[in-house]
Amino acid sequence: MRAIVIGAGMFGASTALQLARRGVQVKIFDFAHNGKATMAGAGIVCPWATQIEEPAWYEMYAAGARFYDTLIADLNGAGETDLGYRKVGALVTSQNADDFKAAGARIARRAATAPEAGDVRLLSPKDAQALFPVLKDGLEAWFIPGGARVDARLLSAAMVRQAIALGAEFSNDYVTLVQGPEGTAVRDGSGTLHTADEVIVAGGAWASQILAPLGVDHPVKPQKGQIVHLRLAGVQTAQWPVLLPMTSHYMLAFDDSRIVVGATREVDSGFDYRVTATGQASVLEAGMAIAPGLAHAEIIETRIGFRPAGPTIKPIFGRVPGAPGLSLANGLGAGGISIGPFAGKLLADVLTGKQTEVPVAPYAPQN
Numbered sequence: 394m395r396a397i398v399i400g401a402g403m404f405g406a407s408t409a410l411q412l413a414r415r416g417v418q419v420k421i422f423d424f425a426h427n428g429k430a431t432m433a434g435a436g437i438v439c440p441w442a443t444q445i446e447e448p449a450w451y452e453m454y455a456a457g458a459r460f461y462d463t464l465i466a467d468l469n470g471a472g473e474t475d476l477g478y479r480k481v482g483a484l485v486t487s488q489n490a491d492d493f494k495a496a497g498a499r500i501a502r503r504a505a506t507a508p509e510a511g512d513v514r515l516l517s518p519k520d521a522q523a524l525f526p527v528l529k530d531g532l533e534a535w536f537i538p539g540g541a542r543v544d545a546r547l548l549s550a551a552m553v554r555q556a557i558a559l560g561a562e563f564s565n566d567y568v569t570l571v572q573g574p575e576g577t578a579v580r581d582g583s584g585t586l587h588t589a590d591e592v593i594v595a596g597g598a599w600a601s602q603i604l605a606p607l608g609v610d611h612p613v614k615p616q617k618g619q620i621v622h623l624r625l626a627g628v629q630t631a632q633w634p635v636l637l638p639m640t641s642h643y644m645l646a647f648d649d650s651r652i653v654v655g656a657t658r659e660v661d662s663g664f665d666y667r668v669t670a671t672g673q674a675s676v677l678e679a680g681m682a683i684a685p686g687l688a689h690a691e692i693i694e695t696r697i698g699f700r701p702a703g704p705t706i707k708p709i710f711g712r713v714p715g716a717p718g719l720s721l722a723n724g725l726g727a728g729g730i731s732i733g734p735f736a737g738k739l740l741a742d743v744l745t746g747k748q749t750e751v752p753v754a755p756y757a758p759q760n
């Protein structure tokens with residue numbers, strides 16, 4: 394079997410790797426647009442605290458986090474050890490007592506059937522601050538040991554490298570779809586046509602542009618996120634847990650004294666690739682409200698990513714009805730770093746006729 398994957402963000406990179414592992418001849422094209430979501434994503438992998446209760450979606454989110462253990466072990470085994478991945482744990486807190494109580498009940502219920510979440514426990518404000526030193530005084534927190542963070546830039550690049558090691562070809566090219574007599578083909582920047590048994594559109598927020606020439610109406614739109622990176626010079630942040638204050642904002646830390654504060658969720662943003670005063674100010678304000686110790690941190694950069702947001706929060710993947718040889722891998726929205734690697738595996742299973750671990754019908758593209 395031969396496959397072409399358009400887009401090498403979290404979804405495309407994983408699909409390409411998993412197909413290559415199943416012996417498929419893979420070609421990957423990735424233009425890496427400004428605002429590629431995977432390049433801006435925060436990197437939190439912690440499904441057990443989510444406020445979303447939709448069963449199918451939660452099952453996917455939880456399975457995505459479970460899959461990380463296998464994925465990271467496999468990549469490490471192949472020599473890919475620089476992934477920014479660490480199970481630092483997650484602190485879930487809230488300034489609202491009712492929300493905090495509800496979060497505790499939700500996390501306990503989920504952790505009861507998810508040993509990978511670890512032994513969830515309630516921390517006093519002092520103990521929470523010991524783990525996350527810039528945290529506001531007086532806040533209790535639920536600690537979820539299985540919570541992790543990852544550098545999605547490094548992880549997606551590692552998945553592409555491993556696909557290439559298995560024989561895949563990669564090209565940093567802008568491509569268009571062409572409907573030929575023998576099915577869907579891909580035209581690269583030089584005008585060359587590439588054919589395959591399956592063309593997989595993993596173009597993130599740009600997928601509807603890619604599909605338009607074929608008349609396929611695809612509902613995913615860009616949802617802009619502005620996310621601020623700070624540095625606390627000289628502070629060892631490598632072991633700091635992810636901080637989830639039960640709002641749309643959050644924080645996490647990486648090894649280089651870097652704290653990441655996220656993020657805006659700007660619907661109907663289009664592809665506006667600009668750091669705006671309001672966007673940056675709102676993220677910093679929310680961050681410092683929960684972590685006042687960041688007030689004197691240095692601003693290193695503000696990243697912008699366009700989340701591929703569908704009409705529901707569920708991903709959309711599988712064969713496109715009525716378009717032989719065309720598949721979709723999209724709609725990861727705000728959870729794609731957690732779900733993308735697993736969703737790529739599921740799609741590879743579908744395309745190679747294997748049984749999937751979870752039902753995939755709820756994610757099938759519609760006409």
Ligand code: FAD
Pocket residue numbers: 399400401402403404405406422423424425426428429430431432433434435436437438545566567568569595596597598599600603617618619620655656697698699700701722723724725726727728729730731732733
């Ligand atoms: P993308 O990463 O956008 O990749 C699509 C690729 O397709 C791009 O490289 C693009 O250039 C390419 N492409 C498009 N058109 C063409 C073409 N014609 N030819 C060639 N290439 C093309 N998720 C989590 O689980 N945890 C988090 O903490 C988290 N934080 C986030 C914070 C922010 C600020 C943002 C923006 C997102 C966050 N996410 C998070 C969500 C996650 O980053 C995305 O869901 C995921 O990265 C989407 O991956 P993707 O592969 O679908 O799309």
